[in-house]
Amino acid sequence: xxxxxxxxxxxxxxxxxxxxxxxxxxxxxxxLVIFVFLAQILLNLGTRHGQVxxxxxxxxxxxxEARSVAEKADLRLEINDSLYLPARTGxxxxxxxxxxxxxxxxxxxxxxxxxSFRPKTARIPYVTGYSLRQAKNNLEVAGFAIERLxxxxxxATNNVLEQRYKGQTVLPQSDIEAPAGSGITLxxxxxxxxxxxxxxxxxxxxxxxxxxxxxxxxxxxxxxxxAGITEVNINEARVYRQRPNAGSRQQLGxxxxxxxxxxxxxxxxxxxxxxxxxxxxxxxxxxxxxxxxAVE
Numbered sequence: 001x002x003x004x005x006x007x008x009x010x011x012x013x014x015x016x017x018x019x020x021x022x023x024x025x026x027x028x029x030x031x032l033v034i035f036v037f038l039a040q041i042l043l044n045l046g047t048r049h050g051q052v053x054x055x056x057x058x059x060x061x062x063x064x065e066a067r068s069v070a071e072k073a074d075l076r077l078e079i080n081d082s083l084y085l086p087a088r089t090g091x092x093x094x095x096x097x098x099x100x101x102x103x104x105x106x107x108x109x110x111x112x113x114x115x116s117f118r119p120k121t122a123r124i125p126y127v128t129g130y131s132l133r134q135a136k137n138n139l140e141v142a143g144f145a146i147e148r149l150x151x152x153x154x155x156a157t158n159n160v161l162e163q164r165y166k167g168q169t170v171l172p173q174s175d176i177e178a179p180a181g182s183g184i185t186l187x188x189x190x191x192x193x194x195x196x197x198x199x200x201x202x203x204x205x206x207x208x209x210x211x212x213x214x215x216x217x218x219x220x221x222x223x224x225x226x227a228g229i230t231e232v233n234i235n236e237a238r239v240y241r242q243r244p245n246a247g248s249r250q251q252l253g254x255x256x257x258x259x260x261x262x263x264x265x266x267x268x269x270x271x272x273x274x275x276x277x278x279x280x281x282x283x284x285x286x287x288x289x290x291x292x293x294a295v296e
Contacts (some may be wrong), residue, residue: 147183
């Protein structure tokens, strides 16, 4: 009785050896198991499965230095943008993604922003004679911004009468080149003493907020930035407060102060406050209009 299991297994193995069909089935199954096992090993080697690295801090390094550090860490470095910050050394890394200290697999690409050695320049477009909106659009398309709006008495409101760059008047024959992003002063006409409604710019990036205010004939006042906002990441910041409030009425050329943050919670709360302030301004304007109609 004790030898029965042994004899049973022996009979099975003998049957497999003697039967070509079952012998081929067993060989196929064994081959499949071995293939899956080897494939898993190769896959793990190819993807460096389980190897997690901490991303070094490349900021302040030249591209050559950063690439050397990346190679030692088994990471790949790729430039995806460049800025020109005159206060920083040309060619150094300003920003990176993923951030320093992040944990990634070896072989991962790290995208960096480097500081250009010289600013990109472009020819200042001639926008005198255009409407303020068209002039603003033309300047922005060419890579420029509005530094200041100066209003002067004229028969046509919001018609550009003159444009200046660093105090120099830009004429039709002028061929003035300036660094991209430079501000152009526009002298704009105004008839009478009209007031405009301040648009809501809370929630917008600073450049878009500025553009919306310029389009309404308003200037940019002070810009306050919370800690952590730099020249490199300022485009990621959002306006969370503005003064005067959205919906209020101001004279053409008035200044609007902007307050920036990287905190999305503050931005969300600021949008609610801005909507509430706009409703109050609308109610105030409606009461004043009703009182004025009653007097008449």
